[in-house]
Amino acid sequence: MKKTYYLFNPGRLSRKDNTLKFTPVDDDGKELMPKYIPVENVSDLYLYGSLDANSALYNFLGKSRINVHFFDYYEHYTGSFYAKEYLQAGKLQVEQTRHYLSDKNRLEIARPLIKGAAHNMLRNLKYYKNRGKNTTPAIDTIEQWISDIDQSQAIDQLMGIEGNIRQCYYIGIDEILKDLKMEGRSKQPPKNEVNSLISFGNMICYTICLDQIYHTQLNPTISFLHEPGARRFSLALDIAEIFKPLLVDRVIFSLLNKQQLKADDFHDGTGRITLKEKGKKVFLKAWEDRLNQTIKHRSLGRHVSYKHLIKLECYKLCNHLIGAKEYQPFKAWW
Amino acid sequence: MYVILVYDMNQKRVAKMLKLCRRYLHWIQNSVFEGELTGVQLKSLKIEAKEIMRGDDSLIIFKSKDERWLEKEVVGDEKNKIDNFL
Numbered sequence: 278m279k280k281t282y283y284l285f286n287p288g289r290l291s292r293k294d295n296t297l298k299f300t301p302v303d304d305d306g307k308e309l310m311p312k313y314i315p316v317e318n319v320s321d322l323y324l325y326g327s328l329d330a331n332s333a334l335y336n337f338l339g340k341s342r343i344n345v346h347f348f349d350y351y352e353h354y355t356g357s358f359y360a361k362e363y364l365q366a367g368k369l370q371v372e373q374t375r376h377y378l379s380d381k382n383r384l385e386i387a388r389p390l391i392k393g394a395a396h397n398m399l400r401n402l403k404y405y406k407n408r409g410k411n412t413t414p415a416i417d418t419i420e421q422w423i424s425d426i427d428q429s430q431a432i433d434q435l436m437g438i439e440g441n442i443r444q445c446y447y448i449g450i451d452e453i454l455k456d457l458k459m460e461g462r463s464k465q466p467p468k469n470e471v472n473s474l475i476s477f478g479n480m481i482c483y484t485i486c487l488d489q490i491y492h493t494q495l496n497p498t499i500s501f502l503h504e505p506g507a508r509r510f511s512l513a514l515d516i517a518e519i520f521k522p523l524l525v526d527r528v529i530f531s532l533l534n535k536q537q538l539k540a541d542d543f544h545d546g547t548g549r550i551t552l553k554e555k556g557k558k559v560f561l562k563a564w565e566d567r568l569n570q571t572i573k574h575r576s577l578g579r580h581v582s583y584k585h586l587i588k589l590e591c592y593k594l595c596n597h598l599i600g601a602k603e604y605q606p607f608k609a610w611w
Numbered sequence: 612m613y614v615i616l617v618y619d620m621n622q623k624r625v626a627k628m629l630k631l632c633r634r635y636l637h638w639i640q641n642s643v644f645e646g647e648l649t650g651v652q653l654k655s656l657k658i659e660a661k662e663i664m665r666g667d668d669s670l671i672i673f674k675s676k677d678e679r680w681l682e683k684e685v686v687g688d689e690k691n692k693i694d695n696f697l
Contacts, residue, residue, distance in 0.1 A: 278647065282695045294630040299697055312697065313633045317652055558696060565695070 278569075278582070279320035283561055285554060289329040292337040319343050321488050323481075325352070325557065344491060346484045352551055354480045357487065357510075366494040372598040373499050384435070386501040386597065386604055388426055390515055391439050393606025395423050397522040398446045400609045401530075405453045415449030435502070439518075450526070455534050466549035470540060471533070473550040474560070478525035479517065481564060486520065486587055487513040493591040516590055519607055524583060528563050537563070575610065613681055614653065615673040616644045620664070627663045628670075631656070637693045645693070647678065 284290070288301035289308075297314040322338075322345045335358060338345060345358040376382040399419055402412040422442045429435045443462070450471070451458050459471040467473040487510050490497045500511035502518065532538045542556030552560065571580040574589075581589070590607050597604035616636060620628050625642075635656045636644035648656070653672070660670055675681045 278649075280647070280695050282697065284697045286697055288697075294633060296630075296634040301697070312691070313638060314697075315633060315635050315637060315646060317635045318646060318648070561696070 279318055281321050281323060281565065282314060282319055283323045283325065283558075284328060285326045285558070287326045287328065290334055291330070292334050295337075297334075297337075316341055316343075321346065323484070323561075324348065325554075342491075344488055348480075351546070351549065352477055352480075352557065354484065357484065359487075359491065362491075364492070364494045369494045369595060369598055370496055372600075373496055376598055377499050377501060377505065380431070383432065383501050384429070386594070387432060387435055387515075388429070389604055389606040390502045390518055391426055391435060391442075392423065393519040393608055394439070394522065395419060395426075395442050396606070396608045397519060398442065398449075398526075399423075401453075401522050401526055402446070402449045405530075410452050412449045412452050415445045415452070418445045419449075432502070432504075439502075446522075450530075453530055453534075456536075457533055457540065468548065468550065470538075470543045470550055471529070473543060473552060474529050474533075474538070475525065477552060477557075477560065478529060478564070479521055481561070482521050482525050483513050483517045485568070485584065486516040489584070489587040490516065490591055492588060494595060495591055516587065516594075519590065520583075520587060523609055524564075524567055528560070528567050532560065532563055612648060612650070612653070613675045613678045614644075614646060614648050615675075615681075616670070617673075618642050618660075618668070618670045620668045621666060624663055624665065624668065628660065631659055631663065637691065639691050639693070 284299070286301040288299055291298050291300070293313070296316040297319065298311050299314055300311040301309045303309055316337075319341070321343055324345060324347050338358065339360040342360045342363060344360055347355045347357065349355045376386060399416060402416050402419070406412045406416065419442050422438055422445070425438055426435070429438060447459055447462050451460065454471065457470045459475075460469065462475070463469070463472050464476055467476045487497060490510070490512055495512060497510035497512045499505050500515045503511045503514045505511045537559055538556055542553055542559070543550050544553055568584040569582050571582045572586075573579070574581045574586075577589075586607060593602070593604055593607075596602040614636065616632060618625075618628050618632075619642065629638075632638070632644045635648060635652060636646035639645055657672075664670065
């Protein structure tokens with residue numbers, strides 16, 4: 278399977294002999310030994326360090342269908358180099374837009390999205406309940422909110438329910454975590470370590486969803502749960518909703534509870550808590566392992582990775598849009 | 612599948628082979644590469660390699676189902692660590 282490459286070192290990435298050549302530079306600006314990245318084996322690039330590149334490289338990346346995601350100094354997602362769409366399908370595009378325009382059709386997709394997300398959150402809480410954590414109150418309230426989803430008649434109402442579910446879930450998270458606590462969600466800027474991890478993780482999850490959408494016929498700008506806005510790929514937000522509890526949160530719980538990440542892996546930049554580079558690498562390593570972990574898929578009857586599950590979710594959405602099969606959200610069954 | 616590839620080429624063509632292999636695999640030593648490939652990728656690599664090869668050039672591919680089943684031991688200097696964190 279193709280791999281994701283994470284570039285931390287500052288350096289120059291160039292096209293050389295029809296493959297990628299990365300020349301790192303040290304602190305004095307001296308060039309070090311170049312490394313060649315086999316282009317046939319790259320699925321996407323994540324850039325954390327500063328990188329020199331020219332348009333010849335981007336042309337080459339575009340041709341090879343490699344997306345590049347950029348992150349700034351404060352590890353915020355700043356944007357993507359999105360290679361030219363190669364799986365356009367006019368009919369699906371029309372259907373996708375039509376489903377967005379009709380409130381009824383839109384809700385038919387938005388409701389299962391929330392249900393899937395809530396179900397996966399419950400999975401996490403129940404998993405830790407079996408390990409002796411007191412998550413029962415959170416579980417009970419979330420289950421009540423879930424029963425309200427089918428009654429919701431408008432997107433705002435649905436988003437309200439989603440917010441309530443999340444709030445209960447975050448209370449549950451504090452029960453799960455041993456040392457560091459979350460104490461409510463804060464973003465822009467995240468006020469403590471757990472919040473900072475969640476922000477970082479959600480952002481990575483969002484980009485991976487975008488990557489998977491790219492390899493399907495869906496248009497990433499037309500979404501159902503979130504409002505499609507300008508300059509953002511909001512369908513990735515929709516899909517990420519389902520996978521955040523399963524991928525991001527579980528990685529965070531295990532890293533924190535096993536103390537692979539500790540308070541000194543973060544630094545405080547005037548009220549904004551961010552991961553240090555070492556911490557970032559620890560997180561991304563665990564994240565990579567998680568994505569490549571496989572499960573035996575029930576209906577496909579074969580092993581699929583978590584990464585591939587995201588793509589399967591996109592396919593399900595396609596099937597719903599063209600009227601082949603009603604959309605059922607992915608629910609963790611183990 | 613996980614692949615280890617070694618070649619022995621005439622000096623005139625060795626650079627061509629190096630360039631080809633760099634597109635698919637990680638360089639680990641002179642004339643030695645390793646990495647993960649799909650069946651299709653391996654096939655196209657072989658086809659392209661055959662176009663370069665002449666005379667008594669030789670290319671050997673060791674295949675393993677997964678990297679896990681490969682026990683790798685490095686004695687002395689590890690020239691190029693394979694990592695997707697750069």
